[in-house]
């Protein structure tokens with residue numbers, strides 16, 4: 001990630017990334033970094049400049065997830081994850097598309113052998129190994145790999161025109177980056193089967209009802225609200241946020257019994273941190289805690 005040195009301060013209320021096709025930033029301050037990626041744009045946003053923002057940026061292909069895009073996304077996530085100033089990361093697209101899936105043109109002539117030899121999809125690991133919270137801000141299409149990318153995030157906020165789906169079945173394949181595994185965990189077997197076997201799209205409000213999406217906002221408010229959420233998370237101890245994320249994720253990996261055991265160990269572990277002591281001291285002393293990430 002580019003260092004914050006060299007960033008250019010933008011005027012309040014300008015569009016994010018200074019592009020007419022991107023989401024309106026409302027009255028939040030934004031800073032722009034010198035462009036260094038071809039398929040994504042990154043920025044550091046929020047009042048305290050502690051939110052890493054990644055915008056998928058292949059608008060002509062509806063942000064189809066080509067390999068270079070995924071490599072850049074993986075690098076940006078890794079860099080934000082390693083940056084102590086960043087509390088949470090947002091992944092977004094544009095008003096028409098979060099991402100319309102894997103790049104069909106790129107994989108059209110793949111074979112089983114090239115997939116195995118080239119490790120097709122292995123770039124997903126970089127984004128899914130992130131210790132910090134990642135929030136998807138979804139406007140427009142989140143289809144196939146796009147829906148899977150949103151589900152790989154920790155929280156999904158959607159604009160009211162968002163459309164989710166796993167349409168791989170329409171092109172003679174199946175979801176390959178979590179659609180058959182994460183979707184049932186979000187929405188249950190019957191709905192996941194319906195979505196995967198029909199290839200039908202679901203709208204933002206349906207997705208919210210099913211539990212795929214946490215909240216739905218007017219299109220122009222989505223990014224602003226997502227940044228507020230990231231900033232709220234950023235008021236807590238980064239160390240404890242990371243431990244909480246690990247504990248919740250464990251629920252998807254294990255039985256209830258061993259998940260509860262894992263949770264208890266992490267809970268006990270918080271008592272080995274200075275931030276746990278500070279949080280409880282601050283509560284008793286009726287003041288705001290000053291977390292040190294220790």
Ligand SMILES: CCCCCCC[C@H](O)CC(=O)SCCNC(=O)CCNC(=O)[C@H](O)C(C)(C)COP(=O)([O-])OP(=O)([O-])OC[C@H]1O[C@@H](n2cnc3c(N)ncnc32)[C@H](O)[C@@H]1OP(=O)([O-])[O-]
Pocket residue numbers: 060061062064065066067070100101102103104105106120121123141143144145146148167168170171174175176177179
């Ligand atoms: C390495 C990481 C990989 C991760 C993936 C994991 C595996 C995953 O489970 C598999 C998939 O996602 S399988 C995929 C599952 N996803 C799907 O099956 C969805 C496929 N897309 C659609 O069904 C339609 O585009 C929409 C209904 C989204 C919009 O319809 P509309 O409003 O009439 O717009 P339009 O005119 O249609 O599109 C505008 C331009 O964008 C282009 N483009 C769009 N999507 C593309 C893609 N995925 N690819 C390439 N290009 C794509 C389109 O060709 C056109 O460009 P052109 O140069 O002008 O020809």
